[in-house]
Amino acid sequence: MDKKRREFLKIAGISTLAGLGAPAVVDRLVVGSSPLVANATTEADSGGHGNAADSHAAPAAHGEEHGAEIIKTGKRYGMVIDVKKFYDNPAMAEACVKACHAVHNVPDFPDQKEEIKWIWQTGYNNAFTEHSHYYKDESTEKNNVLVLCNHCDKPPCVRACPTKATFKNADGIVAMDYHRCIGCRFCMAACPYGSRSFNWRDPRAASNLQDLSKINRLFPTRMRGVVEKCNFCADLVGRGEQPECAKVAASSRAIVFGDLNDPNSEIRKVLKENYTIQRKPSLGTSPSVFYIV
Amino acid sequence: MFEKALKGNNYYWIWLAFLGTFMAIGALCYIRQYMYGLGLTGMSRSVSWGLYISNFTFLVGVAAGGVMLVLPYYIHNYKVFGRITILGEFLAISALIMCLMFIIADLGQPTRALNVVFHPTPNSMLFWDMIVLNGYLFLNILCGWVILTAERKQVEPPKWIYIFVYISIPFAISIHTVTAMLYCGLPGRHFWLSAIIAPRFLASAFAAGPALILFACMILKRVANFDAGREATDKMVTIVLYAALINAFFVMLEFFVGFYSQIPGHMHTLQYLFAGLEHHGHVYNNLVPYMWGFVVLTLTGFTLLAVPYTRRNDLWLAIGSISMFLGLWLDKGIGFVLAGFVPTPLEEIVEYYPTLNEIMITIAVWCTGFFIMTVLYKIAMGVEHEVEA
Numbered sequence: 270m271d272k273k274r275r276e277f278l279k280i281a282g283i284s285t286l287a288g289l290g291a292p293a294v295v296d297r298l299v300v301g302s303s304p305l306v307a308n309a310t311t312e313a314d315s316g317g318h319g320n321a322a323d324s325h326a327a328p329a330a331h332g333e334e335h336g337a338e339i340i341k342t343g344k345r346y347g348m349v350i351d352v353k354k355f356y357d358n359p360a361m362a363e364a365c366v367k368a369c370h371a372v373h374n375v376p377d378f379p380d381q382k383e384e385i386k387w388i389w390q391t392g393y394n395n396a397f398t399e400h401s402h403y404y405k406d407e408s409t410e411k412n413n414v415l416v417l418c419n420h421c422d423k424p425p426c427v428r429a430c431p432t433k434a435t436f437k438n439a440d441g442i443v444a445m446d447y448h449r450c451i452g453c454r455f456c457m458a459a460c461p462y463g464s465r466s467f468n469w470r471d472p473r474a475a476s477n478l479q480d481l482s483k484i485n486r487l488f489p490t491r492m493r494g495v496v497e498k499c500n501f502c503a504d505l506v507g508r509g510e511q512p513e514c515a516k517v518a519a520s521s522r523a524i525v526f527g528d529l530n531d532p533n534s535e536i537r538k539v540l541k542e543n544y545t546i547q548r549k550p551s552l553g554t555s556p557s558v559f560y561i562v
Numbered sequence: 563m564f565e566k567a568l569k570g571n572n573y574y575w576i577w578l579a580f581l582g583t584f585m586a587i588g589a590l591c592y593i594r595q596y597m598y599g600l601g602l603t604g605m606s607r608s609v610s611w612g613l614y615i616s617n618f619t620f621l622v623g624v625a626a627g628g629v630m631l632v633l634p635y636y637i638h639n640y641k642v643f644g645r646i647t648i649l650g651e652f653l654a655i656s657a658l659i660m661c662l663m664f665i666i667a668d669l670g671q672p673t674r675a676l677n678v679v680f681h682p683t684p685n686s687m688l689f690w691d692m693i694v695l696n697g698y699l700f701l702n703i704l705c706g707w708v709i710l711t712a713e714r715k716q717v718e719p720p721k722w723i724y725i726f727v728y729i730s731i732p733f734a735i736s737i738h739t740v741t742a743m744l745y746c747g748l749p750g751r752h753f754w755l756s757a758i759i760a761p762r763f764l765a766s767a768f769a770a771g772p773a774l775i776l777f778a779c780m781i782l783k784r785v786a787n788f789d790a791g792r793e794a795t796d797k798m799v800t801i802v803l804y805a806a807l808i809n810a811f812f813v814m815l816e817f818f819v820g821f822y823s824q825i826p827g828h829m830h831t832l833q834y835l836f837a838g839l840e841h842h843g844h845v846y847n848n849l850v851p852y853m854w855g856f857v858v859l860t861l862t863g864f865t866l867l868a869v870p871y872t873r874r875n876d877l878w879l880a881i882g883s884i885s886m887f888l889g890l891w892l893d894k895g896i897g898f899v900l901a902g903f904v905p906t907p908l909e910e911i912v913e914y915y916p917t918l919n920e921i922m923i924t925i926a927v928w929c930t931g932f933f934i935m936t937v938l939y940k941i942a943m944g945v946e947h948e949v950e951a
Contacts, residue, residue, distance in 0.1 A: 381912070382606040395908040416908075425749050431688035432677040451677050452600070452670015455688055457610040461750020463907040467610060467670065469601035493599035494670025552749040 345441035346420065346501055347529035347557035348515070349539050352393075354523035356412040361523060362390050365415060365514040369499070371483075372513045374490045376468075376475030385466040387499040388417040388514055397560075399549055409562070415524075417514070418443060418464040418499035419548060419556030426456035426465065435496070441529070441557055442501045450495040457496060461552050465498045501526075529557060563714065566944030567937045573785060578936060581929040588926015591919045592667060600670055603920040608912035609903040611668070613924045618664035620770070620895030621931070622741040623763060625657035625698065627771010629734035630801050636727050642794045645946070648713075649775050651706035652938035654734075657771075658699040660931035667923055687743045694737045701730040706938075714945045738763045745902065753831035754902045756819075762812040763894070769805035770890040772798045773863070773883040778939065780880035786943045795879070799867045802886060806864055809890070834904045834911075835897055841911045848913045849901055852892045859889030 355362045369388045370377070378384050390413035394401045397414075420443045427437050434450035437443050457465045471493045478484060488504060491497055502512035511519065511526055518524040527536035545559040595602045605612040628650030634640035635647045666672050683689050705727050712719040742760035749755065776798050782788040820828035833839050836854070838847025866872045866882025873879055905911050916924075 382604075383601055384607055386607075391908055395910060398907075398909050428685050429687070429748070431683050431686040431692070432674075432681045433683050434677070434681075449674070449677055449681065450671065451674040453665075453668070453688060454610045454670070455686070455744070457607075458745075458751065458902075459748045461748075461907050463608070466607055468599070469603075469605070470599040492671075493601075496670075549750065554749065 343530045344439075345422070345529045345557065346506065346526065347441070347536055347559065348501070348512075349525045349536055349543075349545060349559045349561060350415055351523045351525075351543075351561040352412075352414050353408075353561065354518075354521050355415060356408050358521065358523075359412065361518055361521065362413065362415050365517045365524070366390065368513045368517045372485050372502075372505075373488050373500075374472075374478060374485055375497075376472035376490075377477040378470075378475055383469045385468065385472065385497065387466075387497070388415060390414065391416055393562075396548060397546065397562075399551060400546060400562075414560070415514075416462070416464070416548070417558065418501070419462055419554065419558045420499075420501055422555035422557065423553060425459040425461065425552075425554060429455040429459035431455065438503070440506075442503045442506070444500050444503055445495075445497060447489070447491050447495045447497065452494040452496065454496060461549055461554065462556075465496050467496050468493045563710065563941050563945065566941045566948075569944075570940060574936075574940065578933060581933045581936070584922075584929040585926050585933065588923050588929070591922040591926070594919060595667075595923065596672070600668075602917060604914050604916045606912060606914070608906045608910070609900065609914040611899055611903070612914055613916050613920055614664045614668035616899035617895050617924055617927070618661050618668070619741055619744075619763075619899055620891055621657045621660045621664070622695070622737050623767030623890075623894060624771050624774060625654040625661065626734045626738040626764070626767045627769075628654040628657075628702075628775070629731055630768050630772050630805075631775065631798075632727065632734070633731055634797075636724070637731070640797075642791060642797060646775065646779065646790050646794055646798075648706060648710055648942045649778060649939065650771070651702045651709075652942060653771065653775055653778070653935060654702045655699065655706065655938060656931045656935035658695060658702070659934055660927050661695060662699075663927045663930060664924075667927065687740060687747060691737075691740045691744060694733060694740050698730065698733045698737050701726055701733055705730060710942060710945055713949060716949060735764065738767050745899075750907050751902050752827035756816065758812050758815060762809060762816075765805050765809040765812060766890050766894055767805075769802050769809060770887055770894075772805075773802050773886040773890070776802065776883035777880055777887065778935075780876050780883070782939065782943065783876065786939075788943055788946060796873070799873055799879075799883075802883065803864065803867055806860060806886060806890070809893075810860070813893075830905055831901050835901050839904070839911060841905070846904070846911045846913055848915075849897055852896045856889045856892040856897065859885045859892065861889075863887075863889055 366386075366388050369375070370386075373387060375387055376385055393405065393409050393412070393414055396416050420441060422441065424435075424437055424443045426435050427443060430436075431453060432449050432451055434446045435443065435456050436446070452467070454467055457467060468491055472478065472491050478490060484490065502510070505512060506526075510516070512524075515524040515526040522539075525536050525539045527534040529536060529540075531537060539561075540559060543561045545561050547556045547559055550556075603612055603614075631643050631647045631650035635643040666675060669675055678689060678692050705723060708723045709719045709727075739760045742763040745751070745754035746756060746759040776795060779788075779790040779795060779798075783790075817832060820832050830839060834846060835849050838845045838850055840846075863882045863884075863886030866878050867886065871878075872882060900914055903912075903914070
C-alpha cells in the first residue's frame with residue numbers, strides 16, 4: 270500500500286514537473302529556430318517600436334502560447350512587390366505562381382467554378398480598384414499584377430470566422446487551421462481582396478496531385494470542404510527561409526519579404542526609398558503587402 | 563398531443579406523402595453532395611454562397627415574422643389574436659428548423675458543425691446567430707407547447723411561461739438583426755455594407771411572416787374548419803401592408819443613396835439586380851427577371867390586400883397574401899444574397915447557376931418545413947376543435 274502510494278507520488282511529481290517545464294523548453298526551441306535570422310540581430314534596438322505595434326496586434330487563438338516570447342521581438346511580416354520589375358519580366362510572375370502552388374500542393378482545377386489559387390496575376394484595375402483611372406500609361410494598361418493574401422493587420426476574415434480556424438499569428442501572418450474549418454465560407458464573404466479559395470471537391474483528386482513523387486511532403490494536402498489561402502509560407506519562414514515567391518524573384522529583388530516592425534530591415538529600407546501603395550486602403554484593413562507601381 | 567397529428571382525412575395524408583416524396587428525393591441528393599462535396603452545387607470561388615444561404619436568410623425573417631402576432635396579443639392584450647398566436651409560434655418553429663437545415667446543407671464539413679460551440683468566437687456574427695436562432699427555437703417550442711397544453715386542459719397558462727413569452731419578443735427581433743449583421747459588417751461588399759439592412763430585413767420579415775400565416779388561415783378555413791375571424795385577418799392585413807410599404811421605402815432609399823451619390827460601388831449591384839450590368843461588352847442580367855418579379859408580385863399582393871373588395875374575398879385574400887410572400891422571397895431569398903457577390907472584390911462578374919442537385923435539396927428543406935408546419939398546425943387545430951366540442 271505504502272509503496273504504491275510512494276510510487277504514485279513520485280510519478281505525479283515528475284509528470285507535474287515535466288508538464289510545467291515542457292512548454293518552456295518548447296518555447297525556447299521554437300524561438301531559437303525563429304524566422305529570419307538575418308533580421309533577428311537588430312531586434313534589441315527596435316524593442317519599443319515592436320511593443321507598440323503588438324499592443325493592437327493581439328495574438329489570436331493559436332499564437333497565444335508563444336505570444337509572450339514573440340511580443341518581445343515584435344515581428345510583423347510584410348512584403349513589397351515591385352510591379353515594374355514584373356512588367357519587364359512577365360515570365361517571373363508566372364514562375365512565382367507555379368512555385369507557390371507546387372510547394373503548397375495547391376490542386377490544379379482549370380474550371381473557374383472549382384479553381385483554387387493562393388497567388389495569381391490580375392489586371393491593374395482589378396487589383397487596385399481604388400487607384401484606377403481612365404488614362405493609364407501603356408505598361409500599366411497591358412500588364413498584370415501579382416495578388417495574394419494581404420495578411421492584414423486587422424483581418425476581416427479572422428473577425429468573421431466562427432471557429433477561430435483562421436487566425437492572426439503574433440508575427441502578423443494570417444493562417445488557417447484546415448482541421449478546424451467547418452467550411453461555412455464566411456471568411457470568403459468577408460475578405461475584400463478575394464484571396465480565399467474553397468475546396469469544392471476532393472483536392473487530392475486533382476491531376477497535379479496524382480503523382481505522389483511530385484507532392485511536397487513538407488506541406489499537407491487539404492481535404493474537401495475547407496477554405497485555404499496564401500499563408501506567407503509560415504512554415505518556410507519559421508525555418509528561417511524566405512517565402513517561395515520571394516525566392517523565385519530573389520535575383521531581381523522584385524519581391525522583398527521581411528519584418529515591417531524592424532526599422533533596419535531590408536523591407537523597411539525598400540519602403541523608405543520607394544513610393545508604394547496598398548490594395549483598398551480605405552477599408553482600414555492595413556494590408557501587409559505593398560506595391561511599387 | 564402528438565396523437566392529433568395521426569388522425570386525418572385522405573387529403574391530409576396525400577399532402578404529407580407529397581411533401582415526403584420530395585423530402586426523400588432531397589435526402590438522396592444530400593447524400594450525393596455529402597459524398598462528393600459542395601462542388602455539386604453551382605457555387606464558386608466568386609459566388610461562394612448560393613441558394614442555401616439565401617433561403618436561410620429569408621426564412622429567418624419568416625420565423626421572426628411570427629412575433630407580429632405574439633406581440634399584440636401578449637403585450638397589448640389584443641384578444642382577437644388569441645386564436646392565431648399559436649400559428650405564429652408554430653410557423654417560427656418550422657421556419658427555424660428549415661434555417662438550421664440550410665446551414666448544415668451549406669457547410670463544407672458538416673460533421674464539424676459543433677466547432678462553433680467548442681471554440682466559441684464572440685467576434686464572429688455567425689456565433690451569435692447560432693445562439694439566437696437556437697434560443698428562439700427553444701423559446702417557441704416551450705411557449706407554444708405549454709400554452710397549447712393549457713388551452714387543451716382549459717386552464718390559464720402557468721404564470722412562469724409569460725417570462726419566456728416576453729423574452730421571445732426581443733429574441734425575434736434579434737434573430738433577424740444578427741442575420742443582417744452577417745452581411746452588413748463585411749468590408750468590401752458595397753451592396754451589403756449599409757446600416758439599413760437590418761431594419762429592411764425586419765420590415766420584409768414582418769410582411770412575409772404574417773402573409774404566410776394569412777395564407778395558411780385561408781387554407782385552414784377550407785380544410786380544417788378553422789376561422790381566424792374577420793377582425794384578426796383584417797388586422798394581419800394591416801400589418802402586412804405597412805411592413806411591405808416600409809420595406810419598399812427602404813429599397814428606394816438604397817436607390818437614392820447609390821444613384822444620387824453616383825458612387826459606382828453603391829450603384830453596381832442595384833444595376834445588376836434591376837437592369838443588368840455591362841462589363842467588357844457583355845451584359846450580365848441573370849437576376850433581373852427575379853427582381854422585377856419581386857416588384858410585380860409585391861405590388862399585386864399589396865393591391866389585392868389593400869382594396870376592401872378583394873380583401874374581403876377569401877380567394878383573393880389568399881392570392882394576395884401568397885403573392886406578397888413570393889415577392890418578398892424573390893427579393894431577400896434570391897436577390898439580396900446572390901447579388902452581394904456581384905461584382906467580385908476584384909471587380910469581375912461571375913454569375914451563379916444553381917444545379918439540379920442543389921435545387922432538389924433546397925426544395926426538400928422547404929418541404930420538410932411545410933411538413934413540420936402541417937403536423938404542428940394539425941395538432942393546434944385538433945386541440946382547438948376538442949375545446950370547442
